[in-house]
Amino acid sequence: xxxxxxxxQFSFETGHALYGYDGKCKNVHGHSYRLDVTVIGKPISDTSxxxxxxxxxFSDLKRIxxxxxxxxxxxxxxxxxxTPHVELAKExxxxxxxxxxVNYQPTSEMMVVDFAEKIKQRxxxxxxxxxxxxxETATSFAEWYASDNx
Numbered sequence: 774x775x776x777x778x779x780x781x782q783f784s785f786e787t788g789h790a791l792y793g794y795d796g797k798c799k800n801v802h803g804h805s806y807r808l809d810v811t812v813i814g815k816p817i818s819d820t821s822x823x824x825x826x827x828x829x830x831f832s833d834l835k836r837i838x839x840x841x842x843x844x845x846x847x848x849x850x851x852x853x854x855x856t857p858h859v860e861l862a863k864e865x866x867x868x869x870x871x872x873x874x875v876n877y878q879p880t881s882e883m884m885v886v887d888f889a890e891k892i893k894q895r896x897x898x899x900x901x902x903x904x905x906x907x908x909e910t911a912t913s914f915a916e917w918y919a920s921d922n923x
Contacts, residue, residue: 791880
């Protein structure tokens with residue numbers, strides 16, 4: 774049986790600021806992110822299996838990505854917790870804002886690495902994460918490929 778790649782697309786709104794950056798992105802701002810998640814595996818060949826012919830049910834992949842990424846990052850503001858932004862984060866949290874403090878600079882590059890680790894941990898053993906594409910704007914995106922990270 775052939776390996777098949779399955780892709781599901783997601784979107785979410787997230788704010789962030791890049792501490793120490795030398796451009797406009799040092800200011801708190803937001804993006805309408807689009808995340809493409811591609812997994813690879815062999816379709817289920819057992820004709821008695823309820824998911825016969827599927828690599829993974831799109832709804833199962835959706836549940837994993839929503840729980841790990843979309844529901845966490847959507848309408849949140851992300852700051853690197855190892856910067857003075859923690860003071861701003863505390864102020865925003867005190868005012869009822871959804872704030873995420875992460876161990877990295879919240880660039881698309883670092884976010885996609887974080888997302889890959891979270892998704893990989895939740896996939897069935899027969900399914901491999903192939904790639905992620907995190908689109909920050911209409912013309913800018915970061916990609917993660919398993920083959921680049923073996």
